[in-house]
Amino acid sequence: MEPEQVTAQPSRNVWVLAECREGELLEVTLEMLGDARQLADKLQGQVEVLLLGNQVESLVPRLGQYGADRVYLAEHPLLERYLSDLYLPVIADLVRQHSPGIVILPATANGQDLASRLAARTGAPLVSDCVIFKLGSAGELEAVCPGFGDKVYVRILLTGSLQIVTMRPGAAGVEKPKKARTPEVVKIEPGLSPGQSRTRLMEYLPGDPRLIDLVEADRIVSGGRGVGGPEGFKILEQLADLLGAAVGGTRVAVDNRWIPFERQIGQTGKTVAPKLYLAIGISGSSHHIMGAKGSETIVAINSDPNAPIFKTAQLKVCADLHEVLPILVKKLEGLTGKTQG
Numbered sequence: 200m201e202p203e204q205v206t207a208q209p210s211r212n213v214w215v216l217a218e219c220r221e222g223e224l225l226e227v228t229l230e231m232l233g234d235a236r237q238l239a240d241k242l243q244g245q246v247e248v249l250l251l252g253n254q255v256e257s258l259v260p261r262l263g264q265y266g267a268d269r270v271y272l273a274e275h276p277l278l279e280r281y282l283s284d285l286y287l288p289v290i291a292d293l294v295r296q297h298s299p300g301i302v303i304l305p306a307t308a309n310g311q312d313l314a315s316r317l318a319a320r321t322g323a324p325l326v327s328d329c330v331i332f333k334l335g336s337a338g339e340l341e342a343v344c345p346g347f348g349d350k351v352y353v354r355i356l357l358t359g360s361l362q363i364v365t366m367r368p369g370a371a372g373v374e375k376p377k378k379a380r381t382p383e384v385v386k387i388e389p390g391l392s393p394g395q396s397r398t399r400l401m402e403y404l405p406g407d408p409r410l411i412d413l414v415e416a417d418r419i420v421s422g423g424r425g426v427g428g429p430e431g432f433k434i435l436e437q438l439a440d441l442l443g444a445a446v447g448g449t450r451v452a453v454d455n456r457w458i459p460f461e462r463q464i465g466q467t468g469k470t471v472a473p474k475l476y477l478a479i480g481i482s483g484s485s486h487h488i489m490g491a492k493g494s495e496t497i498v499a500i501n502s503d504p505n506a507p508i509f510k511t512a513q514l515k516v517c518a519d520l521h522e523v524l525p526i527l528v529k530k531l532e533g534l535t536g537k538t539q540g
């Protein structure tokens with residue numbers, strides 16, 4: 200299909216695609232809003248949010264608190280969960296009608312899928328998985344994104360009347376603007392029919408939280424050399440299961456093949472920003488902390504009172520992990536009613 204040309208006057212408005220799961224906004228939506236607000240203020244434009252879903256209007260005030268001036272709200276039972284055949288026409292129509300200058304989507308599985316389709320549909324440039332946005336001297340968007348497994352960073356300048364980017368979750372952190380807004384709500388009648396989608400979502404099977412991408416995890420149980428070996432990681436897995444957390448670790452744990460490389464956190468691993476980061480038997484080297492310092496709360500369990508991790512952690516447990524973890528697991532089993540065998 201030939202791309203549809205977006206021909207209206209160049210716009211200063213910055214759009215954000217809100218992503219929700221189970222009726223809640225994903226944190227990355229608030230992160231995107233922070234960057235969108237800064238860009239729009241510099242461009243003297245507006246921050247406008249696309250909110251698609253089923254009965255999601257209650258999320259509008261939160262979008263206002265984080266900087267949205269206007270929300271395009273499309274509610275429909277068929278929009279309950281993401282399906283590209285249904286989301287794309289609604290969003291592409293809005294883009295055609297209102298001609299935003301920049302559209303920011305989350306670099307999640309759904310956001311990446313939608314961004315590439317939107318770029319193909321509109322003929323706009325797309326840069327994926329960005330971690331920093333700036334404006335060039337002529338007001339064009341400059342995006343920084345990691346390449347070669349995060350070993351290098353590249354700066355890319357986008358041109359054209361519409362520029363599309365996706366933003367890596369956890370890259371920016373959430374910043375609440377000083378001024379909350381009451382966004383104008385523009386309700387959209389999506390006019391969708393079940394036959395419009397060539398795919399149908401049959402069932403939503405929640406994955407094992409221990410294996411979800413660390414970048415998207417709200418809670419992480421992370422282990423280092425102190426864990427002692429792959430056997431030692433078994434109790435971390437149990438703990439993670441009880442907490443609904445993902446499992447990660449240090450380079451030492453990866454180099455010793457106790458956990459796979461995609462579970463490494465730090466300078467040469469993943470950069471994470473969970474609400475809870477449980478660092479177990481981890482010394483807290485700068486190379487490791489670099490990847491975990493965006494965590495809201497760090498809890499460290501370490502037997503060495505001088506371990507550097509205690510300088511970063513908010514909750515410090517100076518003890519042998521082999522004594523503490525079984526107690527913790529038992530307590531959580533009691534609280535959750537789940538048993539770990």
Ligand SMILES: Cc1cc2nc3c(=O)[nH]c(=O)nc-3n(C[C@H](O)[C@H](O)[C@H](O)COP(=O)(O)OP(=O)(O)OC[C@H]3O[C@@H](n4cnc5c(N)ncnc54)[C@H](O)[C@@H]3O)c2cc1C
Pocket residue numbers: 422423424425426448449450451452463464465466467468469479480481482483484485486487490500501502503506518519520521
């Ligand atoms: C260029 C470069 C890039 C790097 N990138 C990364 C990276 O991305 N990620 C990363 O993690 N590292 C990275 N490293 C390695 C990093 O410098 C550290 O060597 C590594 O993070 C240390 O891992 P650790 O904390 O598991 O081990 P250690 O530093 O050996 O710490 C083990 C800790 O466990 C504690 N401990 C031992 N037994 C117990 C017990 N029974 N109970 C409680 N606590 C106990 C000890 O007191 C100690 O503090 C990089 C290094 C370089 C040079």
